[in-house]
Amino acid sequence: MxxxxxxxxxxxxxxxxxxQAGFWSSVxxxxxxxxxxxxxxxxxxxxxxxxxxxxxxDQFGNVVYEFxxxxxxxxxxxxxxxxxxxxxxxxxxxxFFVILLAYPYAYLASQANKKIQSMMMIIIMVPxxxxxxxxxxxxxxxxxxxxxxxxxxxxxxIIKEPLQILYTDAAVNFGMIxxxxxxxxMPLYTSLQKLDPSVLEAGRDLGANSFxxxxxxxxxxxxxxxxxxxxLVFIPSMFNFFVVDALGGGKLIIIGNVIxxxxxxxxxxxxxxxxxxxIMILSTVIIYLNNRLSMKxxx
Amino acid sequence: xEENMIQLSxxxxxxxxxxxxxxxxxTVKKGEFLxxxxxxxxxxxxxxxxxxxxxxxxSGTIEIAGKSCExxxxxxxxxxxxxxxxxxxPHLSIWDNIAFGLKLKKLPKAExxxxxxxxxxxxxxxxxxxxxxxxxxxGQKQRVAIARSLVNEPKVLLLDEPLGALxxxxxxxxxxxxxHLQSELGITFxxxxxxxxxxxxxxxxxxxxxxxxxxxxxNAEDIYERPRTKFAADFIxxxxxxxxxxxxxxLDSCKIDVNGTIVASEGSRKYIKGSPVYMSIRPENIHFAxxxxxxxxxxxxxxxxxEVIYIGNMxxxxxxxxxxxxxxxxxxxxxxxxxxxxxxxKICWSKGRCILVHNESEVNLNERGxx
Amino acid sequence: xxxxxxLGMMYVLxxxxxxxxxxxxxxxxxxxxxxxxxGWSGFTLDWYAKLLEQSDIKRAALNSLIxxxxxxxxxxxxxxxxxxxxxxxxxxxxNALDSFFFVPTIVPAMxxxxxxxxxxxxxxxxxxxxxxxxxxxxxxxxVCFNTIRVALNGFDKSIEEAAVDLGCxxxxxxxxxxxxxLVPAMLASGxxxxxxxxxxxxxxxxxxxxxxxxxSMYIFGxxxxxxxxxxxxxxxxIILFTVGIGSIVQVLENRSASx
Numbered sequence: 001m002x003x004x005x006x007x008x009x010x011x012x013x014x015x016x017x018x019x020q021a022g023f024w025s026s027v028x029x030x031x032x033x034x035x036x037x038x039x040x041x042x043x044x045x046x047x048x049x050x051x052x053x054x055x056x057x058d059q060f061g062n063v064v065y066e067f068x069x070x071x072x073x074x075x076x077x078x079x080x081x082x083x084x085x086x087x088x089x090x091x092x093x094x095x096f097f098v099i100l101l102a103y104p105y106a107y108l109a110s111q112a113n114k115k116i117q118s119m120m121m122i123i124i125m126v127p128x129x130x131x132x133x134x135x136x137x138x139x140x141x142x143x144x145x146x147x148x149x150x151x152x153x154x155x156x157x158i159i160k161e162p163l164q165i166l167y168t169d170a171a172v173n174f175g176m177i178x179x180x181x182x183x184x185x186m187p188l189y190t191s192l193q194k195l196d197p198s199v200l201e202a203g204r205d206l207g208a209n210s211f212x213x214x215x216x217x218x219x220x221x222x223x224x225x226x227x228x229x230x231x232l233v234f235i236p237s238m239f240n241f242f243v244v245d246a247l248g249g250g251k252l253i254i255i256g257n258v259i260x261x262x263x264x265x266x267x268x269x270x271x272x273x274x275x276x277x278x279i280m281i282l283s284t285v286i287i288y289l290n291n292r293l294s295m296k297x298x299x
Numbered sequence: 300x301e302e303n304m305i306q307l308s309x310x311x312x313x314x315x316x317x318x319x320x321x322x323x324x325x326t327v328k329k330g331e332f333l334x335x336x337x338x339x340x341x342x343x344x345x346x347x348x349x350x351x352x353x354x355x356x357x358s359g360t361i362e363i364a365g366k367s368c369e370x371x372x373x374x375x376x377x378x379x380x381x382x383x384x385x386x387x388x389p390h391l392s393i394w395d396n397i398a399f400g401l402k403l404k405k406l407p408k409a410e411x412x413x414x415x416x417x418x419x420x421x422x423x424x425x426x427x428x429x430x431x432x433x434x435x436x437x438g439q440k441q442r443v444a445i446a447r448s449l450v451n452e453p454k455v456l457l458l459d460e461p462l463g464a465l466x467x468x469x470x471x472x473x474x475x476x477x478x479h480l481q482s483e484l485g486i487t488f489x490x491x492x493x494x495x496x497x498x499x500x501x502x503x504x505x506x507x508x509x510x511x512x513x514x515x516x517x518n519a520e521d522i523y524e525r526p527r528t529k530f531a532a533d534f535i536x537x538x539x540x541x542x543x544x545x546x547x548x549x550l551d552s553c554k555i556d557v558n559g560t561i562v563a564s565e566g567s568r569k570y571i572k573g574s575p576v577y578m579s580i581r582p583e584n585i586h587f588a589x590x591x592x593x594x595x596x597x598x599x600x601x602x603x604x605x606e607v608i609y610i611g612n613m614x615x616x617x618x619x620x621x622x623x624x625x626x627x628x629x630x631x632x633x634x635x636x637x638x639x640x641x642x643x644x645k646i647c648w649s650k651g652r653c654i655l656v657h658n659e660s661e662v663n664l665n666e667r668g669x670x
Numbered sequence: 671x672x673x674x675x676x677l678g679m680m681y682v683l684x685x686x687x688x689x690x691x692x693x694x695x696x697x698x699x700x701x702x703x704x705x706x707x708x709g710w711s712g713f714t715l716d717w718y719a720k721l722l723e724q725s726d727i728k729r730a731a732l733n734s735l736i737x738x739x740x741x742x743x744x745x746x747x748x749x750x751x752x753x754x755x756x757x758x759x760x761x762x763x764x765n766a767l768d769s770f771f772f773v774p775t776i777v778p779a780m781x782x783x784x785x786x787x788x789x790x791x792x793x794x795x796x797x798x799x800x801x802x803x804x805x806x807x808x809x810x811x812x813v814c815f816n817t818i819r820v821a822l823n824g825f826d827k828s829i830e831e832a833a834v835d836l837g838c839x840x841x842x843x844x845x846x847x848x849x850x851x852l853v854p855a856m857l858a859s860g861x862x863x864x865x866x867x868x869x870x871x872x873x874x875x876x877x878x879x880x881x882x883x884x885x886s887m888y889i890f891g892x893x894x895x896x897x898x899x900x901x902x903x904x905x906x907x908i909i910l911f912t913v914g915i916g917s918i919v920q921v922l923e924n925r926s927a928s929x
Contacts, residue, residue, distance in 0.1 A: 127689050
């Protein structure tokens, strides 16, 4: 290469570097803020919480930054272990009933004609936009001793004294189911909508009755939707302590209550952090399984 | 040199491992209406986009009005593009759409007003000044797109299949309108289409592209009567292609061997002995030997008859050669020539009404003669 | 598609009744001239009037508006910037970054609150309105980002090329062509973000300062001490408010879908 060519190459490389620098600075200017924010206010706090779970606390409730498994050891205590166990069972039961109730509605909506479909979905939207808090309060209203349910039952002469519905286990479960219903309908509906009607017709053509059609064709094909709904219902239901507080009257607790207490009244942050970490791992496993299952089902 | 508006020299474009445009050379003359014609994927749109500046050539140079600009970004070139689906700004009125380029050039308000209004009158949309694009029909949107480009008085107007989305009748009207517009304004138009009838109607010159290569450049008559390559012969209009080898080549004619039969072509390009070639004969140039009085100066071939299709003023006969090639013959329906399926028939055609073409990728040519 | 069978219709009615009854009853009782919820004693707007007298409600409502308004504003800005960046530039790991941005919305709200609380503690930040806003932006910005990104994806690329063809540089293409057409998406996602922020309790509970109660926190506090007609009235108002916003979002989305 002669001098001219060498100089030309150098100039090109410099220009390329300048172009590259320009490119990356533009990328940083646009995506940077959100990226920085997510790292600063999402990733760091999570890393920190994991750190705290391995610390311990002093008698005043302050965090002591020494390695310790005290937080995790608390989990093995009978009392807390029971709470975790019971919460998972309760969330599973709630999720099961939510699926049971939401499925027919989602299925009927997916089979209706376009106009009715959008109407049915919009009607679901209204409770969805109403915050869970207010919906729980509404349940409180009707289940109280002076509430609608008792009033109706007494008016009809079925009972003489008002029943204790509020502040029971059943009320809490019902509250959770009630709040979660819209969350399950939507992913289910989306998944059921993708069902090719000719597949159903083929099933009938080959001799399946309604029950078999459901069991062998519709249900398996809707598993991705169910899984999506499960993630949206099961995991939050372990943390929804306000439902439990309001409808359980302080007599019941779930994992959400325990964690919340550690960070407010009891001031045992390492334990709260440890519990959070454990449940986070559990949730991640569920989400992972959900993805795998729905990918398998979609094949 | 000022006669040449665009100069493409050895322009190549590769995407990953695929060569979209293969070292093409082309000169576009000032004021001409040049059309790139070819099937999807032939590289015509990529070439147009390189002229516009939306793609950078992998190698080669592009000169527009004498200025080298293959590295110049699209917004700095003195060319404007009319897009296939119009690409009008949905949030701006017609007036603002057309004025867009002028406003960016920071021209005085009075001048912008004058130019835009002149354009709107030219495209006859005075009553729709303040409408938004979604309120217009396809044809109206098309005219706005053209106006938006032309109002900037570019040196070259690039049009990427602009009439593709219009219905047949409107398309034919617009073809003529575009042609008249171009000759009135005298601006160089570079047009891309896959519709050969459209290309033949409006262009001064046509560039046939296939697989990233230029197959042939010429005006409508050149391309139809004297195709250069097998693709060009087949793509424009209808033709029959007989595969053969050159046996004799001299000043006046070229003889080839088609499966044992010797046929000749006069006035064709010359090929060297032994080259694989195709003889292209248009269906309207083939006769049935029985109906000819003197067939001595004609090529003839023995074929087998299949069937006839009656299409109003024409009859379309389908036959095949002994080794299976399909032959199409169209005759005006005067005398009813009747044959049976399977019947052996002799067809003939004038030695001057057929042409030899080659497969561009197969042959290493030694050619004398015209392009 | 066939019509719904009678059995199906019954189920739909049952389901919708189940969903709506508690809310309708609560709304009805907010107009009931009775402290005790038993039977109907006549129509009244007293409870609504009483709401206006309570200063803590007014303060909570103001706090909510400030917090949610600011969160929404910041979320739209950050989300729009990032969406435009994603649209204009290609680089390795873009898909991973996309999923990464989305994670804050699927993490349980309480964990977000708890972990931010720890962060504030270690950084010595005092709890106040700002700490709430930061938390809300963290789970609202991805919503805006996603919505605007989808809108950009559906945007005809040749319109941007037309802008460049007519002389726009990068910045001009964004300001003169992209942004004006993104306004519906920004508005719709902003309203959605506003409702998420407005209704949030689980995160706000941990990161709010003592004087910075939002309306949702106020309601939560009141709920624990039993039912009150004024609370019914407040709830009704909030339901109207959020449903109203939701409807506007729906209308916006329908309009942009038809254009």
